[in-house]
Amino acid sequence: xxxxxxxxxxxxxxxxxxxxxxxxxxxxxxxxxxxxxxxxxxxxxxxxxxxxxxxxxxxxxxxxxxxxxxxxxxxxxxxxxxxxxxxxxxxxxxxxxxxxxxxxxxxxxxxxxxxxxxxxxxxxxxxxxxxxxxxxxxxxxxxxxxxxxxxxxxxxxxxxxxxxxxxxxxxxxxxxxxxxxxxxxxxxxxxxxxxxxxxxxxxxxxxxxxxxxxxxxxxxxxxxxxxxxxxxxxxxxxxxxxxxxxxxxxxxxxxxxxxxxxxxxxxxxxxxxxxxxxxxxxxxxxxxxxxxxxxxxxxxxxxxxxxxxxxxxxxxxxxxxxxxxxxxxxxxxxxxxxxxxxxxxxxxxxxxxxxxxxxxxxxxxxxxxxxxxxxxxxxxxxxxxxxxxxxxxxxxxx
Amino acid sequence: xxxxxxxxxxxxxxxxxxxxxxxxxxxxxxxxxxxxxxxxxxxxxxxxxxxxxxxxxxxxxxxxxxxxxxxxxxxxxxxxxxxxxxxxxxxxxxxxxxxxxxxxxxxxxxxxxxxxxxxxxxxxxxxxxxxxx
Numbered sequence: 001x002x003x004x005x006x007x008x009x010x011x012x013x014x015x016x017x018x019x020x021x022x023x024x025x026x027x028x029x030x031x032x033x034x035x036x037x038x039x040x041x042x043x044x045x046x047x048x049x050x051x052x053x054x055x056x057x058x059x060x061x062x063x064x065x066x067x068x069x070x071x072x073x074x075x076x077x078x079x080x081x082x083x084x085x086x087x088x089x090x091x092x093x094x095x096x097x098x099x100x101x102x103x104x105x106x107x108x109x110x111x112x113x114x115x116x117x118x119x120x121x122x123x124x125x126x127x128x129x130x131x132x133x134x135x136x137x138x139x140x141x142x143x144x145x146x147x148x149x150x151x152x153x154x155x156x157x158x159x160x161x162x163x164x165x166x167x168x169x170x171x172x173x174x175x176x177x178x179x180x181x182x183x184x185x186x187x188x189x190x191x192x193x194x195x196x197x198x199x200x201x202x203x204x205x206x207x208x209x210x211x212x213x214x215x216x217x218x219x220x221x222x223x224x225x226x227x228x229x230x231x232x233x234x235x236x237x238x239x240x241x242x243x244x245x246x247x248x249x250x251x252x253x254x255x256x257x258x259x260x261x262x263x264x265x266x267x268x269x270x271x272x273x274x275x276x277x278x279x280x281x282x283x284x285x286x287x288x289x290x291x292x293x294x295x296x297x298x299x300x301x302x303x304x305x306x307x308x309x310x311x312x313x314x315x316x317x318x319x320x321x322x323x324x325x326x327x328x329x330x331x332x333x334x335x336x337x338x339x340x341x342x343x344x345x346x347x348x349x350x351x352x353x354x355x356x357x358x359x360x361x362x363x364x365x366x367x368x369x370x371x372x373x374x375x376x377x378x379x380x381x382x383x384x385x386x387x388x389x390x391x392x393x394x395x396x397x398x
Numbered sequence: 399x400x401x402x403x404x405x406x407x408x409x410x411x412x413x414x415x416x417x418x419x420x421x422x423x424x425x426x427x428x429x430x431x432x433x434x435x436x437x438x439x440x441x442x443x444x445x446x447x448x449x450x451x452x453x454x455x456x457x458x459x460x461x462x463x464x465x466x467x468x469x470x471x472x473x474x475x476x477x478x479x480x481x482x483x484x485x486x487x488x489x490x491x492x493x494x495x496x497x498x499x500x501x502x503x504x505x506x507x508x509x510x511x512x513x514x515x516x517x518x519x520x521x522x523x524x525x526x527x528x529x530x531x
Binding site: 051272336353355 | 482483484485487488489490498500501502503520523524525
């Protein structure tokens with residue numbers, strides 16, 4: 001018996017409080033117990049979740065006008081510069097911008113204690129934030145400088161807009177050199193002394209819809225503890241499928257640009273983050289509902305850690321020099337077991353992506369849908385899928 | 399008499415000297431080596447529990463050799479408000495004091511296994527590991 005459902009049918013069931021909603025992990029168990037066809041018939045929505053550092057994040061802030069008016073040319077929030085090459089009192093605070101006085105890596109490895117991600121986290125925690133602005137002055141915007149304190153509630157708009165989040169998959173980082181390295185994948189000890197990875201595996205949103213059958217422009221999601229939307233594909237969106245040990249696998253591939261009103265988000269799900277020797281960023285909580293429209297969508301949503309693989313990459317030499325290739329693939333089941341074997345050597349693994357938080361997101365989103373508060377949106381435009389064959393280019397130098 | 403917990407830090411020159419033997423033989427101290435480590439640069443760290451009437455004399459002997467002697471009155475604590483249970487610390491903790499519980503993938507901290515190396519304090523992306531006096 002075939003399974004075909006529409007968004008409208010599923011939303012009708014959600015509104016009536018009759019939808020069957022499970023997390024991606026619960027779907028795996030259900031498929032094991034009842035088989036794929038029965039599970040696909042029963043389940044209406046599968047919820048996913050991920051909570052990890054996502055560097056390409058930031059917020060558009062519109063502060064409101066000063067008296068007299070000012071066309072802000074340089075802006076700092078708690079000493080962190082925001083981009084103001086947009087209209088008079090608008091700025092974009094990026095997650096990885098550092099405090100003006102940060103010593104960066106001059107005392108290697110630097111601590112990178114406070115950056116744009118921390119500013120966003122402080123704003124969403126309703127902490128007072130120091131705003132400093134300079135301007136050159138015009139006839140219509142005469143004011144030249146401003147120093148004041150703002151809170152998220154004081155300013156007119158705060159729109160989280162993250163150009164690249166929710167990476168579909170990611171490298172497992174090791175280090176083949178003979179010195180400790182400090183990377184965005186954490187501290188990696190020499191001679192493959194440890195291995196770090198950073199996805200939620202079987203709960204990770206884009207690993208559960210690798211062909212972008214349901215996640216597209218306009219998809220309503222859990223973002224930073226509130227409601228957000230998929231705005232576009234993320235930057236560096238290069239979905240593809242790789243064959244690993246005869247299994248079809250989503251590559252690092254797909255990404256999402258996501259947006260939402262910062263004012264309704266929560267400090268639990270937007271956390272300022274520092275990587276020793278690397279920089280500061282923002283950890284973002286994202287959860288995406290996947291409607292089980294048919295059996296094929298259910299089949300991908302039910303993929304488990306044993307069937308999902310990450311490439312092992314040397315961050316000591318190969319990654320920084322942009323040398324293609326990897327040291328093989330390991331399953332998320334192996335990564336989560338705490339030990340993997342690479343080049344015949346057993347290495348202990350550590351995650352950078354929080355599974356307990358990912359589970360909490362998937363469960364929270366499930367709760368919202370079950371209560372009828374959160375309905376699904378059909379994408380207004382689908383995103384490029386592996387079939388579109390997008391590939392990355394490197395910068396051409398003169 | 400309760401034992402004194404101390405952390406010793408020393409350079410290459412000391413690594414080759416039998417300092418623990420001297421504490422026992424010359425100062426009549428009962429010494430329990432909680433942890434000892436010499437890194438690839440031949441710099442050493444040792445955590446000792448020392449008991450005896452002449453413990454202060456013994457420690458002065460070490461200081462005169464150029465050994466840094468620090469009382470281990472500090473402890474490492476986890477700020478549960480800040481910890482997001484990512485697990486980044488578990489990859490660098492040398493003793494397994496910080497470890498992942500499976501299959502929940504929750505991060506656990508066993509203070510008894512901690513040797514105060516403070517690596518977790520530096521690598522925790524959320525600054526959740528704190529030194530407390």
